[in-house]
Structures are given as structure tokens and as C-alpha cells.
Amino acid sequence: MKARLEAQVMDARLRSVLLAIVENYIETVEPVGSRTLSKMLDLGLSSATIRNVMADLTEQGYLEQPHTSAGRVPTNRAYRFYVEQGGGEGLLPEEVKRVVERTLSESASGLMNLLSCTSRLLSELTQLTSVVASPRVSKTRLRLIEFLRISDHRIYAVLITQSNMVYHKIIEVSEDLAQDFLNSVSRYLNEQFARKPLEEMRQQVQDRLMDEKETYDQLLAHAVRLSKKALDLSDEREVYVEGLSSILREFGDLNRIRELLVLLEQKNALVERMDASLQPGGVHIAIGMENGHQGWNDCSLVTASYSYADNVLGAIGVIGPTRMNYRRVIPIVNYTARALSQAIMEQ
């Protein structure tokens, strides 16, 4: 918001110089100097003039120099400006669109497969590290819950959501319950909770557990207890990370790379970061420290949400250096997210 305000205030020449510097730096990954720039821009300005402009931009915090006699390098603030000024709005070649469509429609069924497939696809297309987070429980609705007796004190619980997410788990029980009885339990639960959000189901189960003294009905009692256990699992969220090796290409410093790998191995924190961007329909871009944690200093995270029938389920995204090619990456992430939502509906 703040950046957008400044953008309006910023004079047209400053603006085009800044954008040119960002683009050039993204392309060459070298500090860009005034001479290069004066040739690049067709404004008929000499390098000396450009130097003045650059001095202003540096003062305003958009540029910095690695050392006195080097060219300028964009700051995170500059990338923010670049992205908001439409630098991220590139066109997506039809060919890429087709690849996305085809890959997702050929994926094996089940949401898990679809998500891991999406992750590979994203990392392939962007040549960056991709991250795909599975849906949050609260947002998803029950399609089917079933219990299968494995042995005398062990039951397999499976729970399928409307978006075809499958949660399953082996649960331990003290009493030996017959399969027929389990069938009644699941029939009851399905009647009661089909198409209801899991969150609601969990809540109600919790409530009834409180009132347990009242439930003389054995069926109900077991239904509550079993579904309590079954719902316990569903807080675990999967994270699909693909294309780790691209981090090595993008970053030069070994210690930096190690830090990043460690961060990526902490999947919980990763999911949280992804969730932070879940609100809107479009693409969300977090540049450098905007990601909150120190470790993401020179990384950008481009994310977009996917949904099922207007319910936002989770997020997909890519992680790259702040100087990533936003113009190429943003449309890919955006389109892939939409295609994923589509595929979830159709499957």
C-alpha cells in the first residue's frame, strides 16, 4: 500500500530508470552501471544524467551499491515497486498452458497425487523450488468416512473429503468391534456429517464427548469415540517440495544454501508461511524479509491459492531469489493454481 502511494508520487523518469535497472539486474545478475543504462533506455539521456537519477533512487532506498565503484543493485523495496508496477504481468505462452492442462489431467486420481504432480510441474516450469501445501482441515468437507476392522484391537479409519483428499489412519481400540457394527457406525456418521465441514464435525464430536454420560446408546458412544480418533489425524498437512537442486543454481554462498535447506526441511513453518498468503484469489508475492523470518532475507515466495467450489483449500508456490524472473514466474504460478482448482473439480 505504502509502495503504491510512492509509485504515484514518483516521477516518470525515475520510474523508468528503476524498472530498467531491475529488469537488467534480473537478467544479468550484475550490478548495473550508468553507461549501460543510458544505452539501454532510449530516452536520449547521458550517463551523467542517469547517474544523478540513480543517486536519487539510492537516497530513496530503491538501490544500493556493493561498493563505491560498482554499479547499482535493486533493493527489496525496488522489487516490490517493480512487481506492483506491473513488472510481473507477463504473458503465458499457449504452449505452457497446454503443458499444464495436460499434466494435471493425466495425474493419477486422488488429491495427494494431484498435488505432488502439481509440485513437480511447478518446479519444472519455473526451474525453481516449488512448494505445495495440502488443504487445511477446517476448509474441507466430508464425503465419506469408513472404518475397517483389521484385527481385534485395531481399526483402519479412512476419511475422504469432497475435494477427494484422503486421510487415513490405523487406530487402536480396547474392545473388539465387529465389522458389522463398524458399518453401522460409519453409516450413522455419514448420514450425520456428509457434506459438512470437517471442522464442524470435529466440534460436534468434541461437544458430544463432553456429554458422554448422556449417551446410553452404544452405537452413538462408539461413533463419537472412533470419529474423535479418526479426526485426530487430519491436522497433519502434507507439503510437497520439489526442485531443491535449483537452489544451488540460484545462490552462490554455501552457508546461505545450507540455511535455506534447513528452513525448507522444517515443513511446519513452511506451511504457515504459505497460509499467510491465502486470502485473495490472485497471486501473492512476498519479497525478502516480508516473509517474516531472517532466513528468507534474499528469497521471494510467489504463491497462489487453489480452491474447490469457492472454498480456498491451500496454496501452491515457488521459492527463488529476490531477483527471480517475476514476469515469467508469476503467470505460471497463477495459471497453475487455477488449473489445479479446475482439476480438483473435475476429478
Next chain:
Amino acid sequence: MKARLEAQVMDARLRSVLLAIVENYIETVEPVGSRTLSKMLDLGLSSATIRNVMADLTEQGYLEQPHTSAGRVPTNRAYRFYVEQGGGEGLLPEEVKRVVERTLSESASGLMNLLSCTSRLLSELTQLTSVVASPRVSKTRLRLIEFLRISDHRIYAVLITQSNMVYHKIIEVSEDLAQDFLNSVSRYLNEQFARKPLEEMRQQVQDRLMDEKETYDQLLAHAVRLSKKALDLSDEREVYVEGLSSILREFGDLNRIRELLVLLEQKNALVERMDASLQPGGVHIAIGMENGHQGWNDCSLVTASYSYADNVLGAIGVIGPTRMNYRRVIPIVNYTARALSQAIMEQ
């Protein structure tokens, strides 16, 4: 075998010098020189004598020098010798054993959970990259197979093995099959194939599919067709890789690291490599190129198999530089593998 033969032939002094060099190099990661060595070994030999010995060892291919005036560095052959000569037989502190026991017994139920838990544990204990491969289908026996109707043309198939591995999948069907009918199908299949190896089941299903003209029985026909589809999934093997960031600690060269990461991302090849070591009960060690592929040049793979009731299921292991601390790592891998087998039995 060859190395073992040489070992017998090798003179005692050569042997102890070689072992000392390997140990020293593992510890310091610096080429080791004759002076250091003559002080280290309490044989009362001068550096000059050691130099002669080292010259012999170099001639025989156990050592090499980075350059003329550097100390010696062990070759892969030397590591092989070291490992076979019992350099890998360290003691495992009771404390570590307890950690292993506790971690595995606290793991959530289901083989998948157990395996991913094992992978994290291994990488934690060894500070190396761990790899755990899920069981091969052929080796595993059926406990339970069930089909659940999700919608008119979609069925959820779940298949649990005796080792509590859960394979599950959504399969598409053309006809709408009632849940009651599906129950009969699974009852039939369970009666027929419970405790039988999946491989056998797959074979028989395949055979009957051939004879399909003969099967007038609708139940049987559907049973065959559904289980065919269900068994299709089970060739997918999971691979749990943990502790990637430790690769960065162990290797210095960026390109080398990238190559390794790429290799690790190809999970199929990884599984094959792991399988290659499945035969015996004990620990298997592949040093450098023994792994087959060029890319593993300076890596060692220490693996051990886990089993269920004398059936070898799959392998666990760690990947590290050839100069890894075998004395510490081997017992950890060994013990963890046994503990895992135990945990599978008990769960």
C-alpha cells in the same frame, strides 16, 4: 573378496599404517603426512620408515597424494580395506540405543509413519542424509483388502499388508456397483488371498483375467477386475529422504553438491541402489563407484535391511562422503534396522 584376500597377504605393519591413515583422515579431513603418523603410531618407527611404507601402499593403490608435497589420502580401496578389517565395528552407546527404541515405539501407527520416523531418526543420529525405502510388493503379504463406493463410478480401494503397510487408491469404474456387492467382492478376495504374498495374488488375478471367458460368475469377474486395478498401484514405492542439508556440510564443491541433489531427487534410481544390498541380514557398505553410477564417485552408502517375520521387506541407509565415520555410522544403521524390524512386528 579380493580385498579380503589381499588383507591376509598384507604385512602387519602395512596394515596398521593404512588403518591409522584412514582413521586420521576421517577425523581431520587433511592429507596425513609421515611425521604425524610416526608420532601417532607407537611403533617406534621414524618418519622415514613410514615414508617407505606409504610409498608401498601408494604403489598398491591404497593411497594417493593430491600433489607431490602433500600427505597421503586414502583411496576407495583403502576404505574398503578399512571396513573389512573391522574398522566399522564400533560400539553403540546404550544411550543411543535407548533413543532409537523410544523414538520408534512412539511413532504413530502404520508402516508409512514408522518409516518416515526412522528416516528422520537416522539422519539425526548420523548427521548424514538418510534414505528409507518402503517394502517391495513382491515380499509382502495381504492382510486385508476392501473396496468403498465413493460415487457412482468411483471406488476407494485399500489394501493393508501384514506388515501394516497401507496401499490405497481411488479407482474409476464404468458400472455403478453397490456397496453391498463390493463387500461380497472383498470378502471373497480376503478369503482367497489373506496371508498370501501380493505377488502371488497379482499373478493369479492376471491368470484369471486371461480365462475371463470362463468366468460366468459376475462376482468373480468383478473381483478379478477390481483387484487388478487395486494391485496396479502397489508398484509405487515410497522413499523417505531426510537431512539433505548435511550434504552441504560434507561436500565443498558446489557443482558436486548439485549433482548429488539431482541424484537424490530421482527416487526410482535410489530405490534400485538400495535394493541392490538387500540380500543379507547385516550391514551392506558400498563405497564410491561401487555404487555403480559415476555420480556417486565420492559417496558411500551404508544400508541395512528390515524385515517382517524373516521376510526381508526393504532397506534403510545413509549417504555420506567416502570418508564418513564408519565406526560410528555402521552400528547406528545396523541397530536402527533391527529396531525397525522389531517395531514392525510389535505394532
Next chain:
DNA sequence: ATTAGCACTCTTTCAGTGGGAGTGCTAACA
């Protein structure tokens, strides 16, 4: 067979040097 001694080789480190790139400032110009 072992060892002391020594010349030799090769790496590593450091200081010094010159070239190059790019800046900031000043003064002249339109």
C-alpha cells in the same frame, strides 16, 4: 632393515601492482 639428512617440489599466503569499471563532482553549455 632402519634412519638421519638434505635437496626438491608443490601449495599457500601475502604484498604489491596495473587495469578496469563506475562513481561523484565541477564547470560549461543550451
Next chain:
DNA sequence: TGTTAGCACTCCCACTGAAAGAGTGCTAAT
């Protein structure tokens, strides 16, 4: 007043040479 040419200045980088250090291989003495 905004723009530009010119120039001194700064800093990095790549190269060079010298000196120090580590470790070897060989030879001759024990």
C-alpha cells in the same frame, strides 16, 4: 535550470613474485 562532458578518485580484481611451510624421495650412514 536541467543536462552534459570531463576528470579525479575509489574500489575491486586478476596477476605477479617472493617467502614460508609441509612433506616427499633419495642417498648414505648406522
